[in-house]
Structure formats: C-alpha cells, structure tokens
Amino acid sequence: MQEIYEKESKESHEKQKELREKDKEPYDYVSKVILVGESSVGKTNILSMYSKGEFNASSKSTLGVEFTSKTLFVKDINLKMQIWDTAGQERFRAVTNSFYKNSSGAFVVFDLTRFSSFNAIDTWIKDLKETAGEKIIIILIGNKSDLEDHRAVTTEEAKMKASSYSKLI
C-alpha cells in the first residue's frame, strides 16, 4: 500500500511540474483552485462549461487530476486561475489529496439528485482543510439543478449545510 502511495505521489508531482512548464502565459498573480466531490457529480462538466462553454452528456470519469488555466483581467491585473479538476473515485484519493496543497480556494461539488454525494461534503471539506489549511476559501456547488423531478436535496438542507460552514452556495 505504502509503495502504491509513493508511486502515485511521485507521479502527481511530476505531472504538476510538467503542466506548470507548459503553462507559460504571462500573468501578475496566480491563484490555484481545486474542484472536489464524489464521482459523477459533474465537476469536469462544470469546468468545461466555464472554460470552453461545452457540456458533454457522456463524459468519462476523470483519472487522477486534470488541469485548466484561465487568465482574467481583474482591477488592472492579470489573474491566472489554475483550476485542478480531480477524480472523485475512491481509488484516486491518495493522488488527488496530494494536489490540495497550496490551493487558495476549492469548489466542493455535490449532485442535487444524489443525497449520498451531499452527505459526503463533510469529508471533502475536512480533507481539504487538513491539507490546504483552515484558511482555504470553500464554495459549495449543488449541481444538476435541471433534473428537478429527481431532486433529492432540498434548498433548505443545502442552505443549512452551507450556513453550518458559513460559506456561499
């Protein structure tokens, strides 16, 4: 087990380095943001909608971690957002955890039609804070709001969870 962890950790660090080298656009500030949550809640689609305006109804599960960057011009500065889309599957947990470090913000995503993904939020937040620190800014996202007939988490429940952490929703 230890051996597998060390191998995955090494691979993740090498991947981070390689991606950073590819990502040479000029910027004033860089901010690392991470997307986490159970598998299939829609993290990859949220990111592809944001970065390319594309939705994929049959997207494949993310393996490990994927990286996207977007530079925003905010208050006269170029702010580079490095957005890390992580795999929700349990088998990638060790490798995705190693990417939490140095994140300034995180989107914790759940699926409004799957209560278990909502229940899992507490564990995601606990793990994020343990690795990235208590100061990390966390935003909860209840995804798949279009599937109103299959909704399993009420707005009240989501609001209560968010206010228990005093975070945005």
Ligand SMILES: Nc1nc2c(ncn2[C@@H]2O[C@H](COP(=O)(O)OP(=O)(O)OP(=O)(O)O)[C@@H](O)[C@H]2O)c(=O)[nH]1
């Ligand atoms: N109806 C609906 N389907 C969605 C929405 N977002 C994602 N999906 C679908 O949900 C499935 C999973 O989406 P992904 O974006 O791959 O999920 P993920 O969280 O990245 O999953 P992992 O990579 O395994 O962690 C896909 O079939 C998507 O098309 C949404 O807002 N509404």
Ligand SMILES: [Mg+2]
């Ligand atoms: Mg994904």
